[in-house]
Amino acid sequence: MTSGAVAAARNILTRLHEVMASRSHAQAKLNTVAEVIGECLDSEVCSIYLLREGMLELFATRGLAQEAVHVTRMAVGEGLVGMIAEQIETLNLAEAATHPDFSYRPETGEEKFHSFAGVPIVRRERAVGVLSVQHVDPRRYEEVEIEALQTVAMVLSELIVNADLIDEEGASALDMAQTGPxxxxxxxxxxxxxxxxxxxxxxRVTIEHIVAEDTEAERQRVFLAFDKMREQIDRMASQAEFGLGGEQEEVLETYRMFAYDEGWTRRINEAIDSGLTAEAAIERVQQRTRMRMRQIDDPLLADRMHDLEDLANRLLRIVSGQIGTxxxxxxxxxxxxxxxxxxxxxxxxxxxxxxxxxxxxxxxxxxxxxxxxxxxxxxxxxxxxxxxxxxxxxxxxxxxxxxxxxxxxxxxxxxxxxxxxxxxxRERQAAYAALRDVKPVSRDGQRIQVKINAGLRDDLANLSLTGADGIGLFRTEFQFLVSATLPQRERQTRLYRDVMEAAGDKPVVFRTVDIGGDKTLPYLRHDDGEGEENPAMGWRALRVALERDGLLKAQARALLEAGAGRTLHVMFPMVAEPWEFDAAKAVFDGQLAYLKQQKKLLPEAIRYGVMLEVPALAEQLDLLAPKISFLSIGTNDLTQFLFAADRSNPKLAERYDWLSPAILRFIQRVMRSVEGFDIDVGVCGEMGGRQLEALALLGLGIRSLSITPAAVGPVKELVAKADLGEISAAMKGWLASPPPDLRAAMAEWAAARGIHTD
The missing domain is CATH 3.50.30.10 (Phosphohistidine domain)
Known part of the structure; x- marks a missing residue:
């Protein structure tokens, strides 16, 4: 805000304060307000429109025909005034009649006026009216005039409401006009x-007081708020234990740049000088930022302006004392x-x-x-x-x-x-909940293991709620994702012990930390992995753990200590080569030897397994199978690797079907390659939680599924209705000679047998 705008706004605010403090009735006050604004801005016309009964009504004017007051009305979105209210943005035109939204109202006598500027009068993020000025000469209003007008509109919103110039009927009409479906x-x-x-x-902070009583006090409030905000940003930047790097560092540097920007500070202080409170001054500058954001086409620059918006909201919460979420x-x-x-x-x-x-x-x-x-x-x-x-x-x-x-x-x-x-x-969910104590046994008497995926301590309640057979996948990385720093070994041990105790005699399969790729951690930096074009196939999961062996050693020891006196199930993710399994198990063996030396209580037994997500591993299962107790086919990652389709890409998310012969034949081949080995084979992922897909997996010989808790009931229902011998025979035929649409063929087959599938 320029010094001219500050002076103009201060002059108007001072005079408005006097007007609203007088004992005149509401209409007289509004008439005087229009005169004051027109005079201070040297404008021939000043009009105030208020939203009443869903319409913008001319309430007061200086320069237009007085007979038009309370007669001229327009809908939100109609004419220039209606457009300002609808879009909640400023309009500044040298020649109003040439604008496509111009709507001529003969009763106002406005034909001789060419220039037009208008700003919305906003209350609680809603336009309650419009303040406009007009001039005979065709000219755009100066920036100093527009800024003064916007400041006045902020004050008007408070004064209008406090003076009961908008009645309850008008307020409810506002809700109807601007809050439809x-x-x-x-x-x-x-x-x-x-x-x-x-x-x-x-x-959002609700600004109750706009006009300042003590300008110096307001400046001090903003000064202290800026200090606190900068301290917060600096603390955020220093919280990372191993440095940041990459996008996170860029974001924080941008925040720092804005937080210490003298221009931003100066504009807020100038708004305070014009007579606004600290909150109103921040909001006033923020409104101007939003106006500029609408005019920015460069997406990168627009993002930076969003960062400034975030910081302004933070500053507003600090100065108002409303810091919490x-x-x-x-x-x-x-x-x-x-x-x-x-x-x-x-x-x-x-x-x-x-x-x-x-x-x-x-x-x-x-x-x-x-x-x-x-x-x-x-x-x-x-x-x-x-x-x-x-x-x-x-x-x-x-x-x-x-x-x-x-x-x-x-x-x-x-x-x-x-x-x-x-x-x-909900009815269906209630029906599924009734299956809690029902064991998943097929029509031909085969028992299926239905387990749940988990990752949070609270997830354990789902074991009893669903009647699941155990936890087929406990995602240990959740503890890492929600921590500001690398979780200490003692914290990891407590979590793993709590999980096993809550599960009782039901097995819990702990997957070692799967970070990297789509689960980057700001405190775990790796220069070679930053900015990966395809992070899903990059430095992630076991690859990270083997390189950062200190991370895997800490987790191994935490799991071994937590599993003392129990059977411990450990699964390694993203194994592509048998040697990677050997290297990971060697880390556990080293920690096991250390704990034995320390005379620590150890697990009664340790069952090691791997997630089959990388197709390359399927070609070497004969080498790996003798070393493992179980194999879990991770269908989420496996699908994207088989189809070379990034599942985080919205255009590809639904492109490839889980019931494609390519996936089903791949799983069929995996099942055949482990025949004769004493290992349990299951499927972990969303595929197993969908009824038709689960039916296909059962037909391929899968007898263990680890799925979301919500899918346990539907899968139990499916198992009870299926004859596994029959579906196995049908699946063998379909994969030998696939129909044009395998999904449709399976759905028809299931429906004919009374098997409900989503």
């Missing part, structure tokens, strides 16, 4: 249905969380009983929060642009992550249809 579209990150009230992860404030009812992005640790802070879903402006299929949300059974919709501009705190939301949509403020009809669908889903 809207559908959001995004990218499905975690499937599922959910309903609840919108809750912002970082609640929605998690610290607590959820009061069923909620759908709204955020630009979210970390896994932040998600875990929320009450899982009330958090029903998450909608992100950003997010990707492989982001950490998605990995954790999937384990928690919370549906997530990502890549929803302009989310904050559509959704408001407390809005009712219906999240359909299956269809990649969310309905904001749904109509009664839509709500009813969704509830019916939701109720049907």
């Amino acid at each position: 809207e559908q959001l579209r995004g990218l499905t990150l975690v499937k599922g249905l959910a309903a609840g009230a919108a809750v912002f992860h970082q609640p 929605a998690a610290t404030l607590g959820l009061r009812s069923d909620a759908i969380l709204i955020a630009r992005n979210l970390g896994p640790a932040e998600l875990l802070e929320y009450d899982r009983r009330r958090l029903k879903g998450v909608i992100l402006e950003e997010g990707s299929l492989t982001s950490h929060v998605v990995i954790v949300a999937r384990a928690m059974g919370i549906p997530v919709l990502g890549r929803v642009r302009g989310l904050r501009g559509v959704v408001r705190e407390g809005d009712q939301l219906l999240l359909d992550a299956d269809q990649a949509t969310a309905m904001v403020r749904p109509s009664p009809g839509v709500m009813e249809a969704f509830e019916a669908r939701f109720a049907k889903s």
Whole structure:
């Protein structure tokens, strides 16, 4: 804000304060306000429109025909004034009549005026009116004038509400006009249905007081807030134990640059000098930033402006004393969380009983929060642009992550249809829950092992809720993902011991840490692995653990100590060559020897296994099989490697079918290659949790599935209806001579036998 704008705004604010403090009635005050603004900005016309009964009504004017007051009305989105209210942005035109949205109103007598500028009067993120100025000469208003006008509009919003210039009827009409039903579209990150009230992860600060009483006091508040914010950013940068590098370092450097930017500080202080409170000054500068963001085409620069927006929100929360997230404030009812992005640790802070879903402006299929949300059974919709501009705190939301949509403020009809669908889903879930104590035995008497995947301490409750046979995959990396630094060995030991104790006599298969690829850790730096073009096939999982043997040694010792007196199940991920298994087991053998020497209590038995995710391992199973106790086929990674299709790419996520003969023949070949060896073979991954796909796996001879807890009931139901001898014979025929559409053929076969499949 220039010194001219500061002076103009201060002059207007001082005079407005006097007007609103007078004992005149509301209409007289508004008339005087229009005169004051027009005079101070040397503008021939100044008009104030307020939203009333869903329409923008001319409430006061200087320069237009007085007979038009309370007569001229236009809908939100209609004409220049309506467009400003709808889009909540400023308009500055040298020749108003040439604009495509110009709407001529003869009763106002505005035909002789050419220039036009208007700004929205915003209250709680909603346009409650429009403040406009006009001039006979065709000219664009100077930046100093626009800035003064925007500052005045901020103050007007508070003064209008405090003076009861918007009645309850008008306020409810505002809600009707600007909060109708809207559908959001995004990218499905975690499937599922959910309903609840919108809750912002970082609640927006409501600015109650706009005009400052003591300018120096406000400047001091901002100074202290900047100090605290910079301290936070510096602390974030120093928290990493092994340095940052890569994108994380770039992001923090950008944050630092903005946090210490003197221009940003100066603009906020100038806004305070004009008469605004610290909060209003930050918001005023933020509004200007948002206006500029809309005009930026460069996506990289737009991202940097988003960073500044994030910092401004942080500064606003600090200066107002509202520092906590929605998690610290607590959820009061069923909620759908709204955020630009979210970390896994932040998600875990929320009450899982009330958090029903998450909608992100950003997010990707492989982001950490998605990995954790999937384990928690919370549906997530990502890549929803302009989310904050559509959704408001407390809005009712219906999240359909299956269809990649969310309905904001749904109509009664839509709500009813969704509830019916939701109720049907709940009925099915209740039916599945009734199968908790039912053992999964096929019609021809074959017992199938149905286990769950887990990664959080809270997941253990699902063992008893589902009646699962154990945990076929415990993802130990979750503890690493939600930590700011590398978890100490003692912390790892406590977690693993707690998990085994909670599981009782049911087996728990611990997969050694699978980090790297889509699960990068800011505190674990590796120069050669940064910026990988295809991280899924790069420096990850066992490759990381073998290179950073200190990491694997600590985990090995933690697992061995936690498994004392029990049978310990250890699985190595991403094994491509038998020597990698040998090297990993050697680390465990070394730690086992050390613990024996220390006379420590040891596990009664240790069963070692591998995840078959890399196709190359399938060609060497005859060499590996004698050394292992079990083999788990990891269908998620295996599929992307077989098809050379990155599963984090939305365009490829649904392109290749799990019921492709290529995958099924591959698994069939794996089963044949381990015949005669005393090892258990199972499938771990989403493929085993889908009924039709599970049926195919049973037909291939798979007798152990490790799946999400939600899939246990449907798979148990499927097993009970299937004759495994019959499906095995059918599968043999299909793979020998595949039909054009194997999925359709299998679905028809199952339906003919009364087997329900999703």
